[in-house]
Amino acid sequence: MCGIWATFGVEGGLSATCLKCFSAIVHRGPDAWRIDQDAREPKAILGFQRLAIVDGLHGMQPMRLxxxxxxxxxxxxxxxxFNRLREQYHYPYETNCDVEAIIHNYENFGIADAVKRLDGVFAFCLVDGEKKKIYIARDPYGVRPLFKLQDDEKGILAISSEAKGLVGIKQKLGEKLALGQFPPGHFEEWDILVDGTVKYNYTEQYFKPGTPPRFIPFVSENELSKFNVYEKTAYLLEAACKKRLMSDRRIGCLLSGGLDSSLITALVVKLAKIHKLPYKIQTFAIGMGDSPDLIAARTVADYLGTEHHEVRFDENDVKEALDNVIYHLESFDITTIRASLPMYLLSKYIKENTDTTVVFSGEGADELAQGYIYFRDAPNETAAHEESIRLLSDIYLYDGLRADRTTSAFSLELRVPFLDIQFTSHYLSIEPSFRQPQNGVEKHLLRKSFAKSGLLPDSILYRHKEAFSDGVASVKKSLFTTIEEIIKERLPENNLRFPGLQPHSLESKYYRHVFEKSFPGQYNFTPYYWMPKWVQVSDPSARFIKHYAAS
Known part of the structure; x- marks a missing residue:
């Protein structure tokens, strides 16, 4: 997890505005920073905020070979x-830094094939000074963020890992500049013109959720041929965790005690023992009082023998963090903000109290494996499959965004095995009816795949789905109720008016009010409010769905 930032075609070079914008993403990479301005391209400026994870000596960017x-x-x-690519194509690597593979792929195959051959998560900008080309690209599910600012008339392009690195430039250069997220699974080409301005050429989508990998997979089809569908599912999820162990920094796991985070934690603990990591895996759980999540996470940690940390928060912590969470999220979505508060507070604890820097998490499982309670109301398996695809396509706007921003706010690097390309391709290729809830149990296929593994106690493997704001809070009082009480004290007036997506409650009005302070007029960042499908509810919490069984 690092921060990238660049401007092309902007007059004035490294102005005070540019430096301030570049500094706005320093939390993504506090270990070192660099800004490059090539004398041959004076209007091209590239900046990098580094969090050192692999190859601390030679991994600095901007990278040139x-x-x-x-x-x-x-x-x-x-x-x-990156190692498999080196072996396959005999790349003469100059560093031990994994992203070097992107340059070799580009030089050998061109940009279109280069991105398809990458197994990983990434957002990058590559400048070819010889051909006068700029390429930007983002990983298939948008696990790593990327924002783009452009003005085709003025020949301006700017990119940043977060929008806060571009808002100031937009305000200085003019409101007509378009600012928004660069879409996952796409790459884009631009020309560098003689006067230093740039010209947009085209955007191409290279990946859609469910499509098979275009790279040589981590696990060969021959190796998988001996497994049934359940064994294959378990094997590939473990492989997804294994490949994500690459790190020179300490690894830990976010653990809610739910199925998803518990499975990932169990697999990481297993692999850490196999690979003899020189430390015990730390696990981190958060809740109010003795919440259901804290109790369940404690059960998992005791079972696995992790170095477990419990973090308790209260109403005062929510009051202090709420506005900062909205700033870091760059979103005013209700569900995203609610779920981000505990994750933000937990990340803060990890940064301030431990030496863990890389954290594994269970994001993506609900979208991929139909884990949301409302999937019980899907009219048929085809509709359920299409909803999974939609959720995965938009995860970078909601749960993926939440996971990245709450951890990066405190300079942590997130790893999400459930969004592994080989694993998602396999899971979405399984007969759709197998992937639906069975007998009122969500993610039945996933649970059955690990039923005989002994990785988790049955009480966790078959734990019912919690609404996140209920899992971290008490049964009597949900987290969103606490938030609403705080907002009633803070909302300046009830007749606030906003363009674009309209708030429909005091809570959503407050979120939009705070959002507009830092990102005025950027309502395009949240195209719609996340809501359950096929059910009639006025609030996105699962607590209001008739099937909700948590108690």
Whole structure:
């Protein structure tokens, strides 16, 4: 997890505004920073905020190689198959940094094939000074963030890992500049013109959820042929965790005690023992009082023998964090903000009290494996499958965004095995009816895949789905009730008016009010409020769905 930032075609070079914007993403990479301005391209400025995870000595960016001196790369990401690419194509690596593979792929295959051959999570900007080209690209599910600011008339392009790194530039250069997220699974080409301005050429989608990998997979089809569908599912999820162990920093796990985070934690603990990591895996749980999540996470941690940390928060912590959470999220979505508060507070604890820097989490499982309670109301398996695809396509706007921003706010790097390309491709290829809830049990296929593994107690493997704001809070009082009480004290007036997506409650009005302070007029960042499908509810909490069984 790092921060990338660049401007092209902007007059004035490294102005005070540019430096302030670049500094706005320093939390993504506090270990070192660098800004490059090539004398041959005076209107091209590339910046990098580094969190050192792999190759602390040679991993600094912007990256240039002796073999390709006119290629410059900035990338926030991890390329899990960088060693396999070196062996397959005999790449002469100059560093031990995984993102070097992007440059070799580009030089050997061109941008379109280069991105398809990457097994990893990434957002990058590659400048070819010889061909006068700029390429930007983002990983298939948008695990790593990327924002783009452009003005086609003025020939301006700017990119940043977070919007807060671009808002000031937009305000200085003019409100007509378009600012928004760069879509996952896409790459884009631009020309550098003689006067230093740039010209947009085209955008191409190279990945859609469910499509098979275009790279040589981590696990071969021959190796998988001996397994049934359940064994294959378990094997590939473990492989997804294994490839994500690459790190020179300490690894830990976010643990709610739910199925998803518990499975990932169990697999990481198993792999840590196999690979003889020189430390015990730390686990982190958060809740109010003795919440259901804290109790369940404690059960898992005791079972696995982790170095467990419990974090308790109260109403005062919510009051203090709420506005900061909205700033870091760059969203005013109700569900996203509610769920981000505990994760933000937990990340703060990890940063201030431990030496863990890389954290595994269970994001993506609900979207992929139909884990949301409302999937019980799907009219048929086809509709359920299409909803999974939709959720995965938009995860970068909601749960994926939440997971990245709450952890990066405190300079942690997130790893999400459930969004592994080989694993998601396998899971979405399974007969749709198998992936639906069975006998009122969500993620039945996933649970059955690990039923005989002994990785988790049955009480956890078959634990009912919690609404997140209920799991971290008490049974009597949900987290969103606490938030609503705080907002009633803070909302300046009830007749606030906003363009675009309209708030429909005091809570949503407050979120939008705070959002507009830092990101005025950028309502496009949240295209719609996340809500359950096929059910009639006025609030996104699962507590209001008739099937909700948590108690």
């Amino acid at each position: 002796h073999r390709y001196p006119r290629i410059t790369l900035i990338c926030n990401g991890e390329i899990y198959n």
